[in-house]
Amino acid sequence: MKANRTFLVYFLSYLIVIIVPVVCIGIFSYQLAIRTLEEELSQANAHLLNQQSQSLNKIVRDLHALSVTAGLDGKVYAYAQNAGDHIC
Numbered sequence: 001m002k003a004n005r006t007f008l009v010y011f012l013s014y015l016i017v018i019i020v021p022v023v024c025i026g027i028f029s030y031q032l033a034i035r036t037l038e039e040e041l042s043q044a045n046a047h048l049l050n051q052q053s054q055s056l057n058k059i060v061r062d063l064h065a066l067s068v069t070a071g072l073d074g075k076v077y078a079y080a081q082n083a084g085d086h087i088c
Helices: 002-072 074-087
Strands: none
Touching (some): 002 074
């Protein structure tokens, strides 16, 4: 009986010595992976938001240029005046 108890004590002590570092390394690796993933996602979202902002700014500039062109074009002005007369 004494031999079985000694074996069990040694087995559990070696098991603890092996399991504790493995669990610690696993937790550290998991936290590092989560942190890295969050940073990459944040950077990707910021980049996507920047692209969308640039695209929207270009559309607004194009619309502004179109409105200036339409406002300065005499034909468009005359058409607007004629259309206004027919509505009332």
